[in-house]
Amino acid sequence: MTQYKIPVIGGDGIGPEIVREGKKVIDAAGDVFGFDVEWIDYPHGADHYLETGELISEDTLKELSKYKAIYLGALGDPRMTPGILEKGILLNMRFYFDEYINLRPIKLLDGVESPIRGKTAQDIDFVVVRENTEDFYIGIGGRAKKGEKKDLLEVKRQLYSAKFGLDIETDSEEIAYQIGMISKEGTRRVIEYSYDLAKNRRNHLSSVDKANVLSDIYGFWRENFTEIGKKYPTVQTDFNYVDAVTMWFVKNPEFFDVVVTPNMFGDIITDLGAMIQGGLGLAPGGNINPSGTSMFEPIHGSAPKYKGMDKVNPLATIWAGALLLDTLGESNAANAIVNAIEKNVSAGIVKTSDMGGTNKCSEVGTDVARIVKEIGKK
Numbered sequence: 001m002t003q004y005k006i007p008v009i010g011g012d013g014i015g016p017e018i019v020r021e022g023k024k025v026i027d028a029a030g031d032v033f034g035f036d037v038e039w040i041d042y043p044h045g046a047d048h049y050l051e052t053g054e055l056i057s058e059d060t061l062k063e064l065s066k067y068k069a070i071y072l073g074a075l076g077d078p079r080m081t082p083g084i085l086e087k088g089i090l091l092n093m094r095f096y097f098d099e100y101i102n103l104r105p106i107k108l109l110d111g112v113e114s115p116i117r118g119k120t121a122q123d124i125d126f127v128v129v130r131e132n133t134e135d136f137y138i139g140i141g142g143r144a145k146k147g148e149k150k151d152l153l154e155v156k157r158q159l160y161s162a163k164f165g166l167d168i169e170t171d172s173e174e175i176a177y178q179i180g181m182i183s184k185e186g187t188r189r190v191i192e193y194s195y196d197l198a199k200n201r202r203n204h205l206s207s208v209d210k211a212n213v214l215s216d217i218y219g220f221w222r223e224n225f226t227e228i229g230k231k232y233p234t235v236q237t238d239f240n241y242v243d244a245v246t247m248w249f250v251k252n253p254e255f256f257d258v259v260v261t262p263n264m265f266g267d268i269i270t271d272l273g274a275m276i277q278g279g280l281g282l283a284p285g286g287n288i289n290p291s292g293t294s295m296f297e298p299i300h301g302s303a304p305k306y307k308g309m310d311k312v313n314p315l316a317t318i319w320a321g322a323l324l325l326d327t328l329g330e331s332n333a334a335n336a337i338v339n340a341i342e343k344n345v346s347a348g349i350v351k352t353s354d355m356g357g358t359n360k361c362s363e364v365g366t367d368v369a370r371i372v373k374e375i376g377k378k
């Protein structure tokens with residue numbers, strides 16, 4: 001029997017309880033698909049930080065980098081300044097493991113009602129591939145008080161004067177700036193991954209960017225997209241501005257197959273995607289490095305007010321577990337889990353309150369695990 005070792009970071013808020021259900025379902029899949037998982041728990045999150053001062057150490061990251069896949073619940077705690085845990089643990093891992101693909105399926109399951117009137121499971125079935133290591137997430141920026149960073153202000157002054165003949169005040173009280181950077185290689189690898197994915201789906205790849213305004217950075221993105229596309233003559237492509245795409249996701253979701261987009265736009269449009277597929281309770285994500293360590297998580301947060309109540313929807317995390325198994329090469333088990341989620345929601349009997357039910361988080365996990373076993377035994 002194949003043996004896997006999988007590190008688990010339950011994290012904060014509802015993280016531990018949703019991940020418990022995910023493990024339950026993966027264990028059930030292992031029973032029927034012939035593998036066994038040894039779960040290795042890691043304590044990282046707010047409690048651990050407040051006790052020890054450690055967010056996640058280099059030693060821990062090194063240790064984790066020996067594994068192919070990590071299972072993550074959620075991070076974020078009201079006792080802490082927003083961003084500390086998110087940047088110190090989540091983004092830190094995405095960057096350290098160079099998980100340059102953030103794969104976010106937007107799929108309306110049979111039995112789930114989309115908030116978009118008249119749209120069915122046939123209409124909403126696409127994948128967003130979010131670049132996950134560059135763009136405005138590189139963490140370079142800062143603030144400057146009067147008299148500092150004169151160079152940045154000088155650039156702005158010269159631009160205004162050259163373009164508009166305006167002489168602007170350069171000695172502003174205070175400025176803030178944030179740098180967005182994308183590299184040729186960083187862009188190539190995520191776009192190539194997306195073309196390959198499109199080839200295995202419906203042969204349609206959409207770029208989402210803002211090349212009309214942020215033309216240096218996203219003009220470069222488009223150039224690379226077009227150049228790489230020459231290797232994929234059968235894939236149909238189009239360019240979309242991010243503002244317009246928020247409209248198309250709602251108006252014509254059936255248009256999309258694979259969507260590739262830089263980091264920040266990917267962050268934004270996947271929350272919208274989650275809504276059109278029925279809510280954050282149903283949206284999984286994978287942070288993938290195809291030749292290294294990947295990490296799987298629901299895209300929602302830690303929902304601190306529901307902590308310990310066994311109440312929230314575990315389906316996003318269970319689905320993320322299916323993405324994890326796919327990465328390990330257990331695609332039959334992965335498919336069985338997605339089918340089981342679909343059967344659970346289309347039966348519409350065992351469901352949490354966000355889906356109009358009265359069941360507990362753990363009851364939903366148990367139900368999906370039961371269905372996975374049924375599918376596996378057939």
Ligand code: IPM
Pocket residue numbers: 086087090091267299
């Ligand atoms: C996400 C989250 C994170 C992000 C936060 C928590 C840092 O919103 O995974 O989409 O911005 O990437």
Ligand code: MN
Pocket residue numbers: 267268271
């Ligand atoms: Mn987000």
